[in-house]
Amino acid sequence: MLFAFLSEAQAIKLAVLLPLIGGLLVMWMGERNRNLREAASLLTAVLTFALVASLTGEVLGGARPSVDLFTMLPGLSVTLTVEPLGQLFALIASGLWIVNTVYSIGYMRANKEGNQTRFYVCFTIAISAAIGIAYAGNLLTLFLFYEVLTISTYPLVTHAGTPLAIRGGRVYLGILMSTSIGLLFLAMLWTYNITGTLDFVEGGILAGQIQGPELAVLMFLYMFGIGKAALMPVHRWLPAAMVAPTPVSALLHAVAVVKAGVFSVVKVIVYIFGLDFLNQAHSVDWLLFIAGFTIIAASIIALRQDNLKRRLAYSTVSQLSYVILATAILAPISVAGAVMHIAAHAFGKITLFFAAGSIYTAAHKTEVSQLDGIGKRMPFTMVAFGIGALSMIGIPPTAGFISKWYILTGALETGEAFAILVIVASTLLNAGYFLPIVYRAFFKDQQPRPESDPYAKYDNHGEAPIAVVLALCFTALGTIALFFYPDVPLALGRALVGG
Amino acid sequence: MSGAEMTSDPWLILLVIVPLLAAPVCVLLRSATGAWSVATAVAWSVFAISLKLLDTVMDQGVVRYRIGGWDAPWGIEYRLDSVGVFVVLIVSAIAAVILPYAKRSVEKEIRKDRIYLFYAMLLLCLTGLLGITVTGDAFNLFVFLEISSLSSYVLISLGTDRRALTAAFRYLIMGTLGATFYIIGVGLLYQTTGTLNIADLKTIMPAVIDTRTVHAALAFLTVGISLKLALFPLHMWLPNAYTFAPGAVTAFLASTATKVSAYILLRIIFTLFGDVDLFASFPLQPILITMALAAMFLASLSAIWQENVKRMMAYSSIAQIGYIVLGIAMATETGLTGGIIHMFNHALIKGSAFMAIGAVVFSTGAVTLTQMEGIGKRMPYTMAAFVIAGLGLIGVPLTPGFISKWQLVTAAMELNMWPLAALILLSSLLAVIYVWRVFEVAYLRPAPEGAPAAQEVPLSMLLPIWVMVLAALYFGSNATFTLNLAHTAALQLMGGL
Numbered sequence: 001m002l003f004a005f006l007s008e009a010q011a012i013k014l015a016v017l018l019p020l021i022g023g024l025l026v027m028w029m030g031e032r033n034r035n036l037r038e039a040a041s042l043l044t045a046v047l048t049f050a051l052v053a054s055l056t057g058e059v060l061g062g063a064r065p066s067v068d069l070f071t072m073l074p075g076l077s078v079t080l081t082v083e084p085l086g087q088l089f090a091l092i093a094s095g096l097w098i099v100n101t102v103y104s105i106g107y108m109r110a111n112k113e114g115n116q117t118r119f120y121v122c123f124t125i126a127i128s129a130a131i132g133i134a135y136a137g138n139l140l141t142l143f144l145f146y147e148v149l150t151i152s153t154y155p156l157v158t159h160a161g162t163p164l165a166i167r168g169g170r171v172y173l174g175i176l177m178s179t180s181i182g183l184l185f186l187a188m189l190w191t192y193n194i195t196g197t198l199d200f201v202e203g204g205i206l207a208g209q210i211q212g213p214e215l216a217v218l219m220f221l222y223m224f225g226i227g228k229a230a231l232m233p234v235h236r237w238l239p240a241a242m243v244a245p246t247p248v249s250a251l252l253h254a255v256a257v258v259k260a261g262v263f264s265v266v267k268v269i270v271y272i273f274g275l276d277f278l279n280q281a282h283s284v285d286w287l288l289f290i291a292g293f294t295i296i297a298a299s300i301i302a303l304r305q306d307n308l309k310r311r312l313a314y315s316t317v318s319q320l321s322y323v324i325l326a327t328a329i330l331a332p333i334s335v336a337g338a339v340m341h342i343a344a345h346a347f348g349k350i351t352l353f354f355a356a357g358s359i360y361t362a363a364h365k366t367e368v369s370q371l372d373g374i375g376k377r378m379p380f381t382m383v384a385f386g387i388g389a390l391s392m393i394g395i396p397p398t399a400g401f402i403s404k405w406y407i408l409t410g411a412l413e414t415g416e417a418f419a420i421l422v423i424v425a426s427t428l429l430n431a432g433y434f435l436p437i438v439y440r441a442f443f444k445d446q447q448p449r450p451e452s453d454p455y456a457k458y459d460n461h462g463e464a465p466i467a468v469v470l471a472l473c474f475t476a477l478g479t480i481a482l483f484f485y486p487d488v489p490l491a492l493g494r495a496l497v498g499g
Numbered sequence: 500m501s502g503a504e505m506t507s508d509p510w511l512i513l514l515v516i517v518p519l520l521a522a523p524v525c526v527l528l529r530s531a532t533g534a535w536s537v538a539t540a541v542a543w544s545v546f547a548i549s550l551k552l553l554d555t556v557m558d559q560g561v562v563r564y565r566i567g568g569w570d571a572p573w574g575i576e577y578r579l580d581s582v583g584v585f586v587v588l589i590v591s592a593i594a595a596v597i598l599p600y601a602k603r604s605v606e607k608e609i610r611k612d613r614i615y616l617f618y619a620m621l622l623l624c625l626t627g628l629l630g631i632t633v634t635g636d637a638f639n640l641f642v643f644l645e646i647s648s649l650s651s652y653v654l655i656s657l658g659t660d661r662r663a664l665t666a667a668f669r670y671l672i673m674g675t676l677g678a679t680f681y682i683i684g685v686g687l688l689y690q691t692t693g694t695l696n697i698a699d700l701k702t703i704m705p706a707v708i709d710t711r712t713v714h715a716a717l718a719f720l721t722v723g724i725s726l727k728l729a730l731f732p733l734h735m736w737l738p739n740a741y742t743f744a745p746g747a748v749t750a751f752l753a754s755t756a757t758k759v760s761a762y763i764l765l766r767i768i769f770t771l772f773g774d775v776d777l778f779a780s781f782p783l784q785p786i787l788i789t790m791a792l793a794a795m796f797l798a799s800l801s802a803i804w805q806e807n808v809k810r811m812m813a814y815s816s817i818a819q820i821g822y823i824v825l826g827i828a829m830a831t832e833t834g835l836t837g838g839i840i841h842m843f844n845h846a847l848i849k850g851s852a853f854m855a856i857g858a859v860v861f862s863t864g865a866v867t868l869t870q871m872e873g874i875g876k877r878m879p880y881t882m883a884a885f886v887i888a889g890l891g892l893i894g895v896p897l898t899p900g901f902i903s904k905w906q907l908v909t910a911a912m913e914l915n916m917w918p919l920a921a922l923i924l925l926s927s928l929l930a931v932i933y934v935w936r937v938f939e940v941a942y943l944r945p946a947p948e949g950a951p952a953a954q955e956v957p958l959s960m961l962l963p964i965w966v967m968v969l970a971a972l973y974f975g976s977n978a979t980f981t982l983n984l985a986h987t988a989a990l991q992l993m994g995g996l
Contacts, residue, residue, distance in 0.1 A: 070976055070977055071977060071979055072896075072902075072976055072977065072978060073902065073905065073978055073979070073982065074978075074979050074982055074983065078976075140896075143896060144896040144897065147895050147896055148897075151890070151895070155942070158943055161943050161944075161945075165943075166939060166943055169939075169943075170935070173931070173935065174931070177893075177928065177931050178928050178931070181893070181894065181924055181927055181928060181931075182921075182924050182925060182928060185904075185908070185924055186908070186920060186921065186924055189905065189908050189909055189912060189920075190912065192909075193909060193912050193913070
């Protein structure tokens with residue numbers, strides 16, 4: 001074993017610290033030595049992933065290693081505990097970080113972005129926060145890293161420094177901060193006041209402590225307090241975040257930040273409320289409807305977006321609610337499906353964003369209507385895009401099929417007709433906004449831009465830089481691989497619900 | 500009372516005597532560096548003494564000293580319990596950190612031939628603030644209140660901007676009104692009870708509480724102190740005073756003076772009137788909660804509209820005083836703990852914020868948002884400190900503001916005051932807006948043409964700023980010590996100890 005010399009506790013601590021150490025290295029190298037700086041980023045990502053991966057075996061074996069970092073309030077520590085769901089999230093975030101770093105190097109250099117050191121440093125803090133969320137052993141720890149993630153990604157969203165970026169940043173920060181401080185903080189304190197603990201416990205801590213309308217209100221505070229899960233109407237920060245450079249949209253706003261949101265939702269429902277408790281109390285059925293509504297409404301909005309990244313953003317809003325819907329079905333099998341969907345969507349959506357960034361880098365095109373015939377010029381990018389799109393729709397042989405299968409099974413088992421209806425309708429809508437893009441790219445002829453267009457000179461483009469293409473091919477293959485080998489995420493999902 | 504004869508701790512009187520005697524020494528020295536050295540040495544020794552006293556108080560509960568050997572209530576008794584020692588610690592720690600910072604800042608902002616007077620005044624102000632917290636005598640408290648007030652008027656008027664004079668004058672009028680109200684209140688109490696010793700007054704109070712005189716005294720005392728505390732709507736003197744005072748003075752007063760006033764309010768409500776149930780017989784709670792909420796929201800809203808960052812932070816201070824008073828008004832163990840710990844937490848946060856702004860003024864002269872465009876790149880370490888302080892005002896976890904809010908919201912929930920819990924959190928969202936206005940300007944706007952690339956302040960200023968910021972982060976991530984201390988203080992005030 002690579003990390004055999006570390007004790008479990010040290011390994012867990014280091015998983016959160018390693019990205020930060022990498023960040024310091026990156027800061028130290030700065031603009032003076034860009035190659036070394038990028039090498040430091042990449043090395044940190046690889047080491048972090050290796051470290052996280054080394055913990056998988058034990059978790060699958062039933063161990064729940066835990067370590068206290070410091071005592072913030074009397075009786076309340078900041079604690080890291082590795083459990084199945086968190087392990088999966090940490091694996092996804094740190095694993096895709098490697099791919100994303102490769103992609104970033106290609107993208108940021110090709111587009112001559114400024115402030116690259118700040119960019120990489122903030123990225124490392126964000127990843128550290130994501131792993132902190134994943135391994136949070138109690139709600140306080142989760143809240144802490146959740147806020148760190150919001151703040152560290154703000155400079156990434158406003159990276160361009162344009163008035164548009166600043167406006168986007170305000171919406172981003174405004175919604176995420178007001179929901180977390182206004183609602184989530186309140187929910188956390190409420191929970192602490194009635195239960196005297198904030199630990200994530202199997203079976204939940206709230207059973208028998210709260211009921212009726214109060215339970216519904218508390219659930220409301222949690223679900224909308226976790227703004228990162230983008231339940232409507234607190235989803236607007238996500239499209240606003242699309243002003244960021246594409247690597248940020250890809251890893252953070254398709255994977256780390258949004259998955260932190262739905263991850264927190266699953267964690268709160270499973271470990272704070274408890275599935276059995278919620279099954280007996282019917283006061284939270286509304287969650288199913290809100291999630292269903294978000295899935296459909298976001299898909300309809302996505303249909304009407306011409307900007308590719310905005311279309312992908314609304315698709316993310318819709319896909320996130322799949323996870324919430326699956327969890328709200330409250331059947332163990334659908335919760336396992338929710339966990340699988342976190343993994344499946346991560347691979348699919350990062351591929352789609354990588355492709356969008358690749359198109360922007362090579363052709364300087366951002367709108368769907370400009371993409372006629374682009375598949376012939378950028379075959380790798382667009383085939384990868386197609387694979388990502390298939391996974392979003394849920395067509396084999398892609399990962400999205402597996403997760404939808406599990407969610408549907410759960411819905412059938414519990415007889416949730418509404419959930420089934422939503423899944424079927426949204427599958428059609430997904431096809432409706434993804435397939436036309438693929439069709440345009442491969443079956444229509446390119447429309448040259450008028451001479452007056454400053455980007456017309458890019459019309460005769462080829463593929464994006466090699467680092468970009470490599471990254472997106474890798475994640476596209478990953479989307480397919482996850483269909484054939486879904487064992488790890490499924491095993492972790494089953495371990496979560498004790499199946 | 501039996502302990503009074505046994506323990507008479509001389510350190511208690513030294514806490515006041517040392518800075519008091521050092522002030523004339525500064526005047527005699529007539530040298531800027533000499534005066535600064537004396538003041539710094541005094542601040543550090545006072546801090547050391549207060550650490551020692553903290554140790555004694557945690558060990559014995561109460562420390563006493565009888566002036567001239569006269570027993571209370573005939574003589575003046577100095578008396579330090581866990582409430583007082585917490586405030587003494589705040590004042591002396593802030594002074595110890597700010598004095599090294601003050602050297603360069605003062606050299607730049609104050610005429611050279613007046614610098615030694617500045618340090619003399621600062622020491623007198625320190626004397627007054629410490630004296631208020633250690634004295635057990637209501638009239639003696641007035642004397643120290645005046646010492647601290649008069650010296651702070653002078654300190655404020657030393658600001659470079661000529662508007663500092665009018666600001667100081669305005670503060671003088673309001674401050675004198677407050678002090679006069681206080682002494683009228685004390686006079687009425689003396690007339691009724693014949694004693695000035697606070698502990699003595701406390702025991703006599705139940706017998707005389709139903710007289711009109713005592714009611715009037717209570718009104719004069721609370722309104723007078725609310726003026727000094729800048730409790731909304733009696734805060735009008737504060738924004739200008741903080742805006743135009745020299746940087747080091749603003750940082751010092753903002754983190755100490757209002758905290759000491761809050762301490763007096765605590766003493767009035769929970770010690771002077773501690774044996775009568777004020778909250779049952781007077782609508783004190785609704786009044787204080789209303790004022791506190793008005794401060795939290797209206798002052799925060801004012802802060803959002805400010806162009807001058809110092810004034811923005813001044814309004815933010817008024818809002819933060821609202822949190823302290825809110826904790827006091829809830830009058831439960833948890834609520835009081837929240838109010839008391841926020842005195843400490845806010846001192847750290849606002850001290851850091853004002854020191855950082857002072858540093859910006861020192862090296863660039865910029866104080867308005869427009870002047871501060873792109874400052875984040877030019878002064879990275881100073882502005883990073885300001886951002887952390889700003890996050891503290893919002894109450895982000897790891898900052899002490901989070902601990903305060905945790906405590907206050909919990910207190911509101913325990914009382915089943917749900918709207919209050921929500922309002923506390925809502926008001927911290929207003930802080931997000933004003934803090935982020937500074938952030939956007941500092942980091943996302945390009946620096947004006949011709950601005951130098953790097954203008955970081957000298958280490959002698961940067962180091963104290965970061966000492967304060969790191970202390971804030973430490974007490975934000977590990978609040979067991981401060982919470983226990985505040986909790987003991989709250990219990991003592993509630994009469995449980």
